[in-house]
Amino acid sequence: MRITVFGASGLLGKALVQELAAEQLTALSSKDADLRDPSQVQRAVRTSRPDSIILCAAYTDVDGCESNRDLAFAVNCEGAVHVAQAAHEVGSRLIFLSTDYVFDGSKGSPYQTSDPRNPINVYGESKAHAEERLLEILPDVCIVRTSWLFGHGGKCFPATILKLAATRPEISVVNDQRGSPTYTRDLASALVQLCRKSASGIVHATNSGDCTWYDFAREIVKMSGLSTVVKPVTSAEFPRPARRPAHSVLSPESLHAHGIHMPEWQNALRRYLESAPPASPSVVP
Numbered sequence: 001m002r003i004t005v006f007g008a009s010g011l012l013g014k015a016l017v018q019e020l021a022a023e024q025l026t027a028l029s030s031k032d033a034d035l036r037d038p039s040q041v042q043r044a045v046r047t048s049r050p051d052s053i054i055l056c057a058a059y060t061d062v063d064g065c066e067s068n069r070d071l072a073f074a075v076n077c078e079g080a081v082h083v084a085q086a087a088h089e090v091g092s093r094l095i096f097l098s099t100d101y102v103f104d105g106s107k108g109s110p111y112q113t114s115d116p117r118n119p120i121n122v123y124g125e126s127k128a129h130a131e132e133r134l135l136e137i138l139p140d141v142c143i144v145r146t147s148w149l150f151g152h153g154g155k156c157f158p159a160t161i162l163k164l165a166a167t168r169p170e171i172s173v174v175n176d177q178r179g180s181p182t183y184t185r186d187l188a189s190a191l192v193q194l195c196r197k198s199a200s201g202i203v204h205a206t207n208s209g210d211c212t213w214y215d216f217a218r219e220i221v222k223m224s225g226l227s228t229v230v231k232p233v234t235s236a237e238f239p240r241p242a243r244r245p246a247h248s249v250l251s252p253e254s255l256h257a258h259g260i261h262m263p264e265w266q267n268a269l270r271r272y273l274e275s276a277p278p279a280s281p282s283v284v285p
């Protein structure tokens with residue numbers, strides 16, 4: 001397969017580059033092609049002429065998006081439109097990475113792909129608009145919604161918890177947001193399978209099972225054999241610029257329909273921890 005990845009320098013992009021090592025891969029960061037510039041995007045796609053494009057590039061700072069609405073829409077929505085237009089021009093298929101944050105989190109049970117979008121933060125809005133625009137430009141686009149990514153080669157929740165737990169006896173973590181942690185290696189494998197199957201439409205792809213951030217943190221500390229106490233707190237006690245959905249678990253039915261099953265998040269976390277460098281010890285003066 002000839003594949004072009006936008007966002008290859010990001011958390012998911014790095015796992016994808018590994019997964020696609022045997023393919024004819026063009027791996028792009030923002031330095032190679034800025035999504036906001038249609039001519040740069042067009043040039044990159046015309047040059048690589050891929051069978052498929054995987055678009056993981058995005059402005060992913062959820063809190064930053066609140067104060068940089070224009071940037072969020074320029075990259076996440078207009079940037080995605082530029083990629084879809086270039087894909088249309090050369091006849092490439094497109095897989096677009098989207099998010100559980102297109103939902104408001106009030107349903108209380110796993111979201112189906114057909115559930116209406118109703119984002120409650122700017123990041124989610126920019127992705128929800130992008131989904132709508134892409135479906136108009138490329139009716140056979142594949143929109144893959146995922147959530148709570150963790151993996152090697154960038155900032156992620158388990159790495160942050162390990163860093164804090166190495167130096168603090170107690171950490172507080174929110175216990176009123178529920179979702180599905182997703183290991184970038186497992187998602188990269190699912191994305192490549194979707195590519196091979198020429199999947200289209202909306203697909204929900206996360207590790208199986210769900211938890212709160214507090215549950216996730218407890219499991220990280222427990223599996224790492226650390227003694228740090230994890231204390232549950234509410235989102236109200238831990239205010240952030242962007243609101244987060246309370247329950248954004250995504251139903252796996254659409255992924256299963258393609259014959260793809262992702263492992264439980266605890267299994268994924270164990271593999272991540274086994275391959276992660278050990279948490280740095282407390283600094284001794």
Ligand SMILES: NC(=O)c1ccc[n+]([C@@H]2O[C@H](COP(=O)([O-])OP(=O)(O)OC[C@H]3O[C@@H](n4cnc5c(N)ncnc54)[C@H](OP(=O)(O)O)[C@@H]3O)[C@@H](O)[C@H]2O)c1
Binds near residue numbers: 057058
């Ligand atoms: N992280 C999560 O928990 C999560 C959850 C749900 C969905 N997603 C989605 O999954 C995808 C991958 O997320 P991630 O966490 O791997 O992202 P990430 O680590 O933040 O990486 C973002 C990537 O986008 C590139 N990028 C940013 N601005 C760009 C621009 N203007 N032009 C071109 N490239 C640009 C970055 O390139 P540089 O390195 O050159 O800046 C980097 O390669 C995203 O679409 C994200 O919305 C993520």
